[in-house]
Amino acid sequence: MLSSSIALAHMFIVGQPQTFDLTLLITGPPTFTSLAITGDDMAGTSPRTKAELGCTSVQELVITGDDLPERYIYKDSDYGVMDASLPLMNMPIIDIGRLKSSSPTGEEELENLRSALSSWGCFQAINHGIESSFLDKVRDVTKQLLELPMEEKQRYSRAPDDIEGYGNDMVLSDNQTLDWTDRLFLTVNPEDQRKLNYWPQNPEVFRETMHEHATNLRLIAEDLLKAMARSLNLEENCFLNQYGDAAIMQLRFNFYPRCPRPDLVLGLKPHADGSAITIVLQDIEVEGLQFLKDDQWGRVPIMPHALLINVGDQIEIMSNGIFKSPVHRVVTNSKRERISLAIFCSPESGKEVEPVEGLIDDKRPRLYKKVKNYVDTYFQYYQQGKRPIDAVKV
Ligand SMILES: O=C(O)CCC(=O)C(=O)O
Numbered sequence: 001m002l003s004s005s006i007a008l009a010h011m012f013i014v015g016q017p018q019t020f021d022l023t024l025l026i027t028g029p030p031t032f033t034s035l036a037i038t039g040d041d042m043a044g045t046s047p048r049t050k051a052e053l054g055c056t057s058v059q060e061l062v063i064t065g066d067d068l069p070e071r072y073i074y075k076d077s078d079y080g081v082m083d084a085s086l087p088l089m090n091m092p093i094i095d096i097g098r099l100k101s102s103s104p105t106g107e108e109e110l111e112n113l114r115s116a117l118s119s120w121g122c123f124q125a126i127n128h129g130i131e132s133s134f135l136d137k138v139r140d141v142t143k144q145l146l147e148l149p150m151e152e153k154q155r156y157s158r159a160p161d162d163i164e165g166y167g168n169d170m171v172l173s174d175n176q177t178l179d180w181t182d183r184l185f186l187t188v189n190p191e192d193q194r195k196l197n198y199w200p201q202n203p204e205v206f207r208e209t210m211h212e213h214a215t216n217l218r219l220i221a222e223d224l225l226k227a228m229a230r231s232l233n234l235e236e237n238c239f240l241n242q243y244g245d246a247a248i249m250q251l252r253f254n255f256y257p258r259c260p261r262p263d264l265v266l267g268l269k270p271h272a273d274g275s276a277i278t279i280v281l282q283d284i285e286v287e288g289l290q291f292l293k294d295d296q297w298g299r300v301p302i303m304p305h306a307l308l309i310n311v312g313d314q315i316e317i318m319s320n321g322i323f324k325s326p327v328h329r330v331v332t333n334s335k336r337e338r339i340s341l342a343i344f345c346s347p348e349s350g351k352e353v354e355p356v357e358g359l360i361d362d363k364r365p366r367l368y369k370k371v372k373n374y375v376d377t378y379f380q381y382y383q384q385g386k387r388p389i390d391a392v393k394v
C-alpha cells in the first residue's frame, strides 16, 4: 500500500526546507476512504463473514463464544513474550504542581522531567490539580458507556470511511493482525470539529463530563509543554508555538474484553503515539499497559489517581530526538476485562512541526524534517507495524 516512490512523488515543498505533508505519503486521496478497502468489501457482496473480515467487535466474539479467529493471533516472535508477569517498571513520578515553582524544588522537578522524558519518554503525573473524585467520575462514565449493550453502542458506529466513532480495530490490510479491543474515538478539540453524532448521550452526563475532562487536560498539556521547554533551557513557548492555539485533542475509550489466549493475542500492538503528548487514565484495577525500555518490556504499575503521560512522535521531532516517544503495547487478560481512556494532544492542523532551533548544533545536527499533518496518516503506518517517525528522519 505504501510505496516509497509514490511517497517521493508526492513530496511537496513549502518554502525551504521541504515540508513532509504526511497526508500525501499514501496512495490515493488523503483520507481513510482510500484505505478502508476491507470496509467497502464488507458492504458489498463478498461471501466472507464479518468475523473473517475482522469487523466483528471483540465484545461480540466473546459473547457469541466464537473460536478465536486467526486474525488476532501473533505467529511470529517480533512482539516479544506476551507475558503479563513481566517485571513492574520503576516509572518516573513527576509532581506537576512543583514544575511551575521557581524555587530550588521547582528546578529539581524540571530536571526530573528532563531526565524522565529523555530516558523513558513517559511518567506518572501526580499533584496535577484534578480532583480524584472527578477522575473517578470520568472512569465511571467511561465504564458505564463501554458496558452498555452492543446495540446501544452501535448507534455510534464508525462509518467505513471515518476514523471517529465506535468500532473494533480499524482494518487497513488483509494481513494485519488485529488488536483485541473495541473503542470509541472522538475529536474533542477544536470544539467546532466535534462530530456530535458519535458523542453518546447515554450515560446522560457523558458529554459534559468529557468536555470538562478535556478542558482540564488541555491546561495540563500546555503547562507541560512550557515546562519541557524550560527543562531544556529554551524559551518557554518554543514547543507551544508549534503546538498552536487550535491544537487537536482526541479521546480514545479503549475496551479490552477478556481474552481466552493472552499468550497469543495483544490488546494493542506495539506502537509509539503520533501525538505531541498522550495522557492516559488507566484502569484502576486491571494492569495491561507495558512499555519497552532498553529492549525489555515492563509493566506499568497502577497509580489510581495519577495520570500516565507519555510524549508522542511530534515531541520527539520538536525536541530533535532528546525526548523519546516510547514504544508501548497492551496485553490481554483471561480473567478480567480492562478499560482505559487515552487523550491524544496534537498540534493544530496544518501547523509545521520541526526540531526547535536551539536544539540543533554541530554536536547534534537536525535529525528530523519539517512535517505537517503528521497525525492524519499515522494509523496507516501503525497498522503495518511501521514507525511513522522513520519516514521523517533526515
Ligand atoms: O490502554 C492503555 O493503557 C494505553 C492505550 C494506548 O496506548 C493508546 O490508546 O494509544
Ligand SMILES: [Fe+2]
Pocket: 271, 272, 273, 278, 328
Ligand atoms: Fe498509545
